[in-house]
Amino acid sequence: MKKDKEKNYRRISKFLSLVLRHQPEKIHLTMDENGWVSVSQLLSNMNKFQHKIGMELLEEVVETNEKKRFAFNEDKTKIRANQGHSVQVDLAYTAKTPPEILYHGTAIKFTDSIYKTGLQKKKRHHVHLSKDFETAEKVGRRHGQLVVFEINTTKMVAENFKFFKSENGVWLVEEIPVKFLKEIHRD
Structure with a gap:
């Protein structure tokens, strides 16, 4: 059972990577200039396109993703990929001093x-x-x-x-x- 759950999480995570990093138009998502997408729109559109998930499952996938690829805003009304976009977004990063x-x-x-x-x-x-x-x-x-x-x-x-x-x-x-x-x- 655990293996099926992990496989499902991986499948959902890959789909999220696709639509939040590369092809939001695939499920008709509206992405703002910082890469944020409405969670309600994401869930609704995913359900229309054969990826039936609810908020609880989405939260689990985001939380358990080992690479921490996705993030919610503070009130969990928006979601985005943390990096790796091929679509134009401004992630509003500030310059930091890296390790040597x-x-x-x-x-x-x-x-x-x-x-x-x-x-x-x-x-x-x-x-x-x-x-x-x-x-x-x-x-x-x-x-x-x-x-x-x-x-x-x-x-x-x-x-x-x-x-x-x-x-x-x-x-x-x-x-x-x-x-x-x-x-x-x-x-």
Whole structure:
């Protein structure tokens, strides 16, 4: 039973990621400039499109999501994805001083491109960084044979790069030029 519950939560979470990060139009959601969507509209529209859930289940999915991808506003009338949007939103982040070192996990198949142009946000709003090697390693393994880059944020801050931290602890930056990257190998 627990496995079915987890599978259902994962299915709902993936659908929420799709409509709150990439395709709100898929279920006719109205998203404001900061990425917020009315919870009542979300639930109503999800129910129309074969994802029958209520507020209690939505709260459980948001609360138990291991990556903390979603957030409610204070009175739980609105919901949004914390980061990773491909649609235009202003998440209203303020610049923060990052730890001296951050990490980015990816697949080896992307290293030629990375060594030419650095880490680019591509269709996302930012490059995503992890505060520890283990998290970067976990993220990178999803894309193929792993490579982890260490980023010297102290040097980047000295050159006026702005870092932001999402509500779920992911560090964000517009880009990372090659000169700030160091490939890390751990056995």
